[in-house]
Amino acid sequence: MPADSRIMSITKRIVERSRPTRDIYLDRLRSASHKKVQRSVLGCANLAHGFAVCSPAGKEALAGDSALNLGIITSYNDMLSAHQPFETYPALIRQAAAEAGGVAQVAGGVPAMCDGVTQGQPGMELSLFSRDLIAMAAGIGLTHNMFDSTVYLGVCDKIVPGLTIAALTFGHLPAIFIPAGPMTSGLPNDEKAKIRQLYAEGKVGRAELLEAESKSYHGPGTCTFYGTANSNQMLMEIMGFHMPGASFINPGTPLRDALTKEATKRALAITALGNEYTPAGEMIDERSIVNGVVGLHATGGSTNHTLHLLAMARAAGIMLTWQDISDLSDIVPLLARVYPNGLADVNHFHAAGGMGFLIAQLLKKGLLHDDVRTVFGQGMEAYAIDVRLGENGTVRREPISDVSADPRVLAPIEAPFQPNGGLKMLTGNLGNGVIKVSAVKPDRHVIEAPAIVFHDQQEIQDAFKAGKLEKDFIAVVRFQGPKANGMPELHKLTPPLGVLQDRGFRVALVTDGRMSGASGKVPAAIHVTPEAVDGGPIAKIRDGDLIRLDAVAGTLEVLVDAAEFAARPHVEADLSAKEFGLGRELFASFRRNAGPADHGASVLFA
Numbered sequence: 001m002p003a004d005s006r007i008m009s010i011t012k013r014i015v016e017r018s019r020p021t022r023d024i025y026l027d028r029l030r031s032a033s034h035k036k037v038q039r040s041v042l043g044c045a046n047l048a049h050g051f052a053v054c055s056p057a058g059k060e061a062l063a064g065d066s067a068l069n070l071g072i073i074t075s076y077n078d079m080l081s082a083h084q085p086f087e088t089y090p091a092l093i094r095q096a097a098a099e100a101g102g103v104a105q106v107a108g109g110v111p112a113m114c115d116g117v118t119q120g121q122p123g124m125e126l127s128l129f130s131r132d133l134i135a136m137a138a139g140i141g142l143t144h145n146m147f148d149s150t151v152y153l154g155v156c157d158k159i160v161p162g163l164t165i166a167a168l169t170f171g172h173l174p175a176i177f178i179p180a181g182p183m184t185s186g187l188p189n190d191e192k193a194k195i196r197q198l199y200a201e202g203k204v205g206r207a208e209l210l211e212a213e214s215k216s217y218h219g220p221g222t223c224t225f226y227g228t229a230n231s232n233q234m235l236m237e238i239m240g241f242h243m244p245g246a247s248f249i250n251p252g253t254p255l256r257d258a259l260t261k262e263a264t265k266r267a268l269a270i271t272a273l274g275n276e277y278t279p280a281g282e283m284i285d286e287r288s289i290v291n292g293v294v295g296l297h298a299t300g301g302s303t304n305h306t307l308h309l310l311a312m313a314r315a316a317g318i319m320l321t322w323q324d325i326s327d328l329s330d331i332v333p334l335l336a337r338v339y340p341n342g343l344a345d346v347n348h349f350h351a352a353g354g355m356g357f358l359i360a361q362l363l364k365k366g367l368l369h370d371d372v373r374t375v376f377g378q379g380m381e382a383y384a385i386d387v388r389l390g391e392n393g394t395v396r397r398e399p400i401s402d403v404s405a406d407p408r409v410l411a412p413i414e415a416p417f418q419p420n421g422g423l424k425m426l427t428g429n430l431g432n433g434v435i436k437v438s439a440v441k442p443d444r445h446v447i448e449a450p451a452i453v454f455h456d457q458q459e460i461q462d463a464f465k466a467g468k469l470e471k472d473f474i475a476v477v478r479f480q481g482p483k484a485n486g487m488p489e490l491h492k493l494t495p496p497l498g499v500l501q502d503r504g505f506r507v508a509l510v511t512d513g514r515m516s517g518a519s520g521k522v523p524a525a526i527h528v529t530p531e532a533v534d535g536g537p538i539a540k541i542r543d544g545d546l547i548r549l550d551a552v553a554g555t556l557e558v559l560v561d562a563a564e565f566a567a568r569p570h571v572e573a574d575l576s577a578k579e580f581g582l583g584r585e586l587f588a589s590f591r592r593n594a595g596p597a598d599h600g601a602s603v604l605f606a
């Protein structure tokens with residue numbers, strides 16, 4: 001079915017806007033590609049260094065000019081439960097590559113931060129910058145120019161966006177993302193959240209809290225809430241970077257290994273030397289990006305992608321804007337209820353039909369571009385499948401049922417949970433921002449209350465503990481933008497603000513910082529730009545100013561006389577304590593050069 005006319009017109013305007021940068025990008029991509037093995041441009045010494053540690057068979061293969069070489073970029077470490085399974089992937093990939101007559105080498109590793117470990121800690125101030133650093137680090141591995149195709153091992157928050165920027169920067173090469181899959185279900189996410197609120201109220205101690213957290217985060221695999229990491233898996237599948245059905249298969253299972261081996265062989269089948277050459281930078285075009293945004297809305301995905309998707313698209317010369325994202329939100333219904341947008345976790349989502357059901361439902365109504373290229377071939381229809389382990393460790397796919405296996409978790413397109421995606425752009429006299437309301441009750445979509453201004457999230461937690469916040473108010477947490485302190489997630493504010501909201505107070509958050517993809521129940525206007533340190537109006541707000549956050553109208557306003565507000569000086573903050581400690585001293589140039597949130601808050605693109 002052709003795409004809905006409204007989707008088509010948004011796609012067309014992105015194509016028009018992107019034409020100058022996209023044309024330059026494609027010209028460069030085509031000049032970097034040739035019908036010989038990429039390593040053929042290297043000298044003998046270069047090559048000898050490149051295959052020095054290969055097996056004799058590998059050396060012989062790479063000394064020739066026909067065997068294909070697969071570059072692996074890995075983000076393995078023991079910090080992220082989602083990335084720990086990657087420790088064993090290179091050996092499996094090398095074996096599968098050899099079975100396909102090719103060679104596979106780890107081209108390089110990239111850093112990976114667990115936002116759960118750093119949440120509320122100074123390390124979170126490096127989190128967003130790690131995305132661009134990951135892209136740069138992957139580029140270091142790939143610039144060896146030994147590779148005819150690539151596979152990327154990454155799952156979590158900034159890692160997949162950073163790897164995607166790298167894959168599109170090396171867009172002349174095919175690229176397949178290989179995930180590790182979700183952790184098996186532990187303590188339900190809403191149970192975990194309840195214990196946190198009880199701890200915030202002083203009703204349970206640290207021992208009970210740690211026990212609940214440890215039952216929730218208990219083993220290898222991605223945390224099971226629908227945060228940025230699982231939004232990444234959804235994006236990689238719906239944009240065609242995953243093999244169909246790869247996103248949500250648990251680690252350490254035969255099907256997981258079968259999918260990894262299949263992806264390896266597919267990556268070697270789609271090089272410039274074969275008949276299905278699929279360079280990542282041509283595979284991903286404006287339609288793929290729009291499909292990603294549609295998937296984000298249909299699943300209530302992470303607000304972080306209002307930053308990352310802009311930077312990912314920009315890496316391929318595609319200029320995506322918040323207005324595009326907001327306009328698509330008005331068209332795309334919410335079809336998934338996964339925590340924080342519901343009680344289910346991502347394993348339940350998969351069991352209910354998962355990505356195959358979601359894609360099939362969106363295609364039924366023309367809400368996805370079907371005529372897209374993917375690593376699997378042509379068209380999104382191939383992803384409307386259910387994936388199973390076949391004979392002899394192969395992957396078997398069959399058309400997905402048209403009936404959701406759990407309508408409480410995955411709704412049919414005819415009866416969505418909400419008529420739109422609930423990820424809105426906000427405009428007004430405080431600048432631009434975004435808000436996700438798919439997890440916010442309708443009676444909280446408009447909040448008008450006096451401002452209480454904070455320059456640090458700890459101040460709010462202290463004020464809450466001192467009982468000073470038992471009222472209606474809008475917390476303005478500023479100097480949290482990329483140039484101030486790296487634009488940390490302020491997810492630790494969810495429990496205290498959630499308690500106050502549950503006590504009946506009308507509360508909201510306005511910040512030039514971020515929230516976690518796992519945040520949700522409290523209305524939050526985030527990514528406000530211009531940021532305070534750049535002289536944004538947010539730096540003029542005073543305690544007591546009436547603020548109106550209206551997620552229905554898409555407005556964010558301070559209700560103060562315009563002339564009086566304009567005459568106010570911008571408040572300045574002493575950020576010197578943010579310039580050192582736990583590695584922050586290494587990122588001064590990132591803080592200086594970070595772009596604005598509505599351009600992706602990147603140091604790589606203006």
Ligand SMILES: O=C(O)[C@H](O)[C@@H](O)[C@H](O)[C@H](O)COP(=O)(O)O
Binds near residue numbers: 228491515
């Ligand atoms: O954007 C995201 O999805 C979050 O950064 C997520 O990756 C992070 O790990 C959360 O902070 C975990 O949630 P808790 O902090 O509630 O465990």
Ligand code: SF4
Binds near residue numbers: 079115221
């Ligand atoms: S989902 Fe978040 S907390 Fe879980 S492993 Fe990934 S980064 Fe860490």
